[in-house]
Amino acid sequence: MAILEIKHVSKFFGGLAANSDVSFTMAEGMIMGLIGPNGAGKTTLFNCITGYYPPSRGEVLFKGRKMNGLQPDKVCKLGMARTWQKVRPLAKMTVLDNVMVGALCRTNSLKAAREIAQEQLQVVRLKQKAGFLAGGLPIGERKKLEVARVLATKPELLLLDEVMGGLNPAESEEIIQLILDIKRQGITQMVIEHDMKAIMRISDRIVVLNSGEKLAEGSPEEIVNNQAVVDAYLGSEH
Ligand SMILES: Nc1ncnc2c1ncn2[C@@H]1O[C@H](COP(=O)(O)OP(=O)(O)OP(=O)(O)O)[C@@H](O)[C@H]1O
Numbered sequence: 001m002a003i004l005e006i007k008h009v010s011k012f013f014g015g016l017a018a019n020s021d022v023s024f025t026m027a028e029g030m031i032m033g034l035i036g037p038n039g040a041g042k043t044t045l046f047n048c049i050t051g052y053y054p055p056s057r058g059e060v061l062f063k064g065r066k067m068n069g070l071q072p073d074k075v076c077k078l079g080m081a082r083t084w085q086k087v088r089p090l091a092k093m094t095v096l097d098n099v100m101v102g103a104l105c106r107t108n109s110l111k112a113a114r115e116i117a118q119e120q121l122q123v124v125r126l127k128q129k130a131g132f133l134a135g136g137l138p139i140g141e142r143k144k145l146e147v148a149r150v151l152a153t154k155p156e157l158l159l160l161d162e163v164m165g166g167l168n169p170a171e172s173e174e175i176i177q178l179i180l181d182i183k184r185q186g187i188t189q190m191v192i193e194h195d196m197k198a199i200m201r202i203s204d205r206i207v208v209l210n211s212g213e214k215l216a217e218g219s220p221e222e223i224v225n226n227q228a229v230v231d232a233y234l235g236s237e238h
Pocket residue numbers: 013016018036037038039040041042043044045
């Protein structure tokens with residue numbers, strides 16, 4: 001069974017269709033790359049999937065259950081979690097406490113939350129920074145903290161919004177390895193990323209959005225050889 005079904009989703013902001021009749025499904029355990037030029041509607045689709053915005057039309061089914069109108073905290077409890085493009089950790093709290101906030105979605109016990117948080121800091125290789133204030137971390141570590149925080153909610157589906165944005169090549173490579181580790185844990189992932197080489201390496205399939213519409217869907221190889229995709233990125237004169 002598909003873990004996620006997106007059926008004819010549209011999202012309008014006044015006269016602007018940020019998403020227009022978008023449909024695709026995701027099988028359990030896969031990595032789906034979500035790409036498209038700036039303003040294509042990628043983050044809006046994440047917002048519709050995770051309940052941050054109700055879709056104007058269409059529906060989102062997670063594990064067969066209709067998600068429309070569910071509040072983000074409920075969505076998180078059902079097993080879906082997302083990162084934000086602009087990472088804003090709770091700056092005056094420690095790295096460990098930030099991750100515990102995620103874990104408290106699963107447990108009321110502070111002791112259990114601390115254990116979950118420590119495990120996830122180990123997964124993202126940030127354990128040595130557990131006692132540091134989150135606000136003082138450099139960008140590469142903030143991104144890893146964001147991933148640890150969402151992993152602590154014990155998601156079945158993880159939506160990553162440009163976790164490599166602003167990172168240097170070595171930091172990006174660490175994130176790529178982390179995403180592949182998370183896949184090995186059996187967690188399904190949808191990944192928005194502008195770094196084409198990275199997205200081609202990690203994705204099982206890719207959906208391309210352009211001006212709110214789904215322009216193409218296929219394996220990485222099919223996508224790089226798709227003329228409509230090349231035109232959307234480079235302009236048809238190329
Ligand atoms: N809350 C909002 N109100 C009005 N317009 C919005 C809102 N959110 C997004 N938009 C518009 O919807 C369109 C799609 O934006 P979105 O952020 O989803 O694109 P994106 O593909 O994620 O872009 P980027 O790659 O630059 O992050 C844009 O034209 C944007 O200005």
